[in-house]
Amino acid sequence: MDKFTIKDMNLYYGKFHALKGVNLNMPKNQITAFIGPSGCGKSTLLKSLNRMNDLVEGCKITGDIRLDGEDIYGNIDINILRKRVGMVFQKANPFPMSVYDNIAYGPRTHGIKSKAKLDEIVESSLKDAAIWDELKDRLKKSALGLSGGQQQRLCIARALAVKPEVLLMDEATSALDPISTGKIEELCLKLKNQYTIIMVTHNMQQALRIADNTAFFLLGKMIEYGNTDQIFSNPREKETEEYITGRFG
Amino acid sequence: MREYYDIQLNDLNNQIIEMGSLVEKSVAYSAMALVKSDIDRINKVSEYESAINRKEKDIESLCVNLIMHNQPVAKDLRFISAALKLVTDLERIGDHAEDIAEISKFVDSQNCHLDKTVFSEIADTAVNMVNLGVDAFIKRDLDLAQKVAEMDNTVDQLFIEIRQKLVSGLKSGEYDSAPALDLFLATKYFERIGDHAVNIAEWVVYSLTGKLENLDDYGIEE
C-alpha cells in the first residue's frame, strides 16, 4: 500500500530545474530515506510533500504528487495537508514558549480547546516521542532551556500531537550527538508502526540502520530507488555505488 | 578519493592471491605425495599448512579492520565479506591437503597392493578445481566459477567409483583393510576439497553479483 505516489514530477526555482522527472512510490508504515550529495534536490522533494515549498518564491511544480490517491497540489486545504503530513526540521525549532504550549500549539490550531483533552494529548505525544519521563516535571518551563537532543524530540512530539499520518524528517539528527541520534532512530523504528516516515539524511549508516527503502538522488534526478539492503549491498547504478562507497566525484 | 582505503582493499586482494597460491601448491603436492609416494613433497605440505594458517589469521584481521574503519557497503562490503568466508575454505583445503599427505606417509609404510594411480584422476580434478576457484577470484571471472561448480559433479562421480572399487576389492580379499580404509579417507578428503572449491566459487559469485547462490545444487540437480 503506497502512502505517497509521485509521478513525473519536475520542480523549478525560477529558471533552475531542481528536480527532474521524479517517479517514486513510498509505502505506508515504512521508513523511506532520501540520500545524495548536497544540492541534489532531496530536501526540496521532501518539502514538496507537505507543500512547504509554497513559501519559497518562484517555485513551480509540475507532475503529480498524491497522498492516499489524492492530488496534494489540487483542490486541497493546505493546512489540513500539513496536519496530515507533519515535519521535523534539521535544526530543532521549538517555539519560545513552555514545553506544554509547544505541544499544544498544533492541537489548539486545529480547534481543540478543552484543557483535559490538551493535557491528554501533551502527555501521549511526549510519551510517543519517548521524552515524557525527562520532561514531565518541566512542562511549564521554557522549551528553549532544553538540550539539543531534547529539543529535537520535543519537535517530534509537537509534530505527533496533531496526529499526522506521515512524518517528514529533514536531516533531523544532523546536529545531534550520537546518543541523541540513537534515541531518535529508535523512536523512528517504534513510530513506523503508526506513521509513514520519510527522511532526508546525510548519514548513510543511519539510512542503513533504520530505513526500509532508500532513494538516491544526484543533480535533481532520482538515480535509484529500492530496498535499503539491496541499495547498500548491491546497487544497480554505478553512480549509487560510487556515492555510497565514498568514491564519488 | 579514499585512496588509503583502496590501497588496503588492494592489499587484501593480494594477500588472498598469495594464500590461494600456497593452497594450490599444497593440494598439488599432497596429490603427488599420494599418487607417486613423493616423501619430499609430503614434508613440504606440512610447511605450507602452517604458512596458510598464518595467512588466514592475517587476512581475517585485515578484513575486520577494514570493516571497523570504513563501514564498507555495496561492492566493497561484498568483497570483504566474501574474503572473510573464502579464507576459511582455503584454510580447510590446506588442512585436508595436510591430512592427505599424512595418510600417504602412513600408507607407504605398509604393504599395499593397491594401484594408487586410480586416485590420480580425482586428485587432478580436485587440484584443478582449487586452481580454477582461486583463478576465478583473481580474475573476477564468473564463467570460471561456474566451471568449478560443474567439475564438482566429476569429483562426486569419481568418489563413488573409487568407493565401489574399494568395497569390491575388500570383499574379494584383494586389498588389505587398513590401507584401503586410509585411502578411502584420502578419497573423501579430495571430495571435500572439491566442495570447498565450490564454496570459493560461490563467494566469488557473491562478491561479483551480490547473489548468494548454491552452485552445488545447480550441479547435482542437472
Next chain:
Amino acid sequence: MADAINEKQSEIKAINKIAFSQRLKEYKRKPLSLVMYLIVVLAAALSIFALVFLIVYILVMGVPHLTPDLFAWEYNSDNVSCMPAIINTIIITLLTLLIAVPFGIGAAIYLAEYAKRGNKLVKVIRTMAETLSGIPSIVYGLFGMLCFVTAFQWGYSVLAGAFTLSIMVLPTIMRTTEEALIAVPDSYREGSYGLGAGKLRTIVKTILPSAVPGILAGVILAIGRIVGETAALIYTAGSTTGLVDGVMSSGRTLAIHMYMLANEGLHTDQAWGTAVVLLVLVLGINTLSSFIAKKLSSKK
C-alpha cells in the same frame, strides 16, 4: 562548595588579565596601538564627561527649586506649577501611542509578513518612512496646524497634538517593529506552518510574541520623542497653562511648559526645576518600559 566555585571563577578571570608590565612591553613593540588606545579612551572619557556634566548641571541648578509650590494642582503665574503639564504630557503620550502603535505595528506586519520580499512598494514605503523620520519636527508642527487645527477645525487641542505626534513617531515604530519581525527566525514560521497553522495564527501566536522586546524598544524611542517634543506641539496642542478637560481642549506638555518659562525669562529657576522633573519623568518611563519588556519576554 560555594568557596570552590568562587575560587574557580577568580582563576578564570585571572586568565584574561594581562599584567600591566606585559601591556607596556606590547605597546613598545607597536606604538600605533598605544595611540589608538589613548584615542578611544579619550573619546569615551569626553562623552561620559559631557553626559555627567549635563545631568549634574541640571540637578544643581534645578533641585533647589523643587518646591511644593511647583507641584501645586492649580497653575497660577506665581507658583508656575508644572503639575498640569505633567498630566497633560502623560495624556498626550498615551493618546499618541494609542493612535500610532496599532498603525505602526499593522503596517510593519504587512511589510514584513504579507508583502512579497523584494516588492517595489515595500521599498518605496521604507524609503518614505526613513525620510519622514529625518524631517525636522517643526515641519510636522506646521502640517498639524494647517491640517488638524485649521482644516479639520479642531483648534489648538490635545487631539490635534496627538495626531501630529502620531504621524511623527509612526515611522520609528514601523521601522523598529519591522526589524523585530524580520529578526524572528524563519524556523518559527516553518515550524508553525508545518503544524498546519495559517498565516494569521502564525503571526499572532508565534511571531509577534517573539518580536515584543524589539517592538517595545521602538515604543520607548517613540515615547522619548513625544515627551521631549516642543516644536510640533506649540502650533497644534497650544500652550494653555491649565489642566486639559477633554481631548478638544488645548494644553501644554512639560517640555513646552519649560520652554515657555525659559522663554518668558520670568521664572528661570522654576524652568530648571521643571527640567529636573522632565529628566526624572523620562527616566521613569524608560525604566517602566524596559521592566515591561523584561516581564513580557521572560513570560515565554
